[in-house]
Amino acid sequence: MKKLVILATVLGTSIVLSACSEKKPLTPEEQWHGYCTSIGNAARSILLDRQNGITQQEAIDHANKLTDPTTKAFVDKQIVKVYAFPQAQLEVDRDALLAQFKKESTDECLATPFDQQKLPDYKPF
Known part of the structure; x- marks a missing residue:
């Protein structure tokens, strides 16, 4: 019984210590993918805001x-796209439309070339 308790303690300690270890730094490609995921989430939020009555000017x-020029360019483009979308279609399957805008903007971002030395400064969304 004592051996089992000691073994459980050792295993528990090793699991806790491994969870505390530092994460490996992300590659530029992984950072860009995370950034593009945030851009997709932002596009979804912009559409959701429009569906909830936020005006284009707001x-x-x-x-x-926004202070980062890359992020501002992506967001400005999404605002134009979202507010050009027909008002009548905003309420037709809202969730599918939100997912569509998120996927399209994420894919568009991922297809955009990026400078590995100058990745955008952003907070994950």
Whole structure:
């Protein structure tokens, strides 16, 4: 019984220590993928805001607070795309439309060439 308790303690300690170990740094490609995922989430949020009555001007005013030029360019493009979408279709299968906008903007971002030395400064969304 004592051996089992000691074994459980050792295993538990090793699991805790391994969880505390440092994560390996992300490659530029992994960082870009995370960034593009955030861009997709932002596009989804912009559409959701529109569906909930936020005006285009309010969206633009909020986007103007962005300081990173790459992020601002992506967000500005999404605002134009979302507000050009027909109002009548905003309520037809809302969840599918949100997923569609998120996927399209993520894929578009992933297809965009990026400078590995100058990755955008962003907070994961």
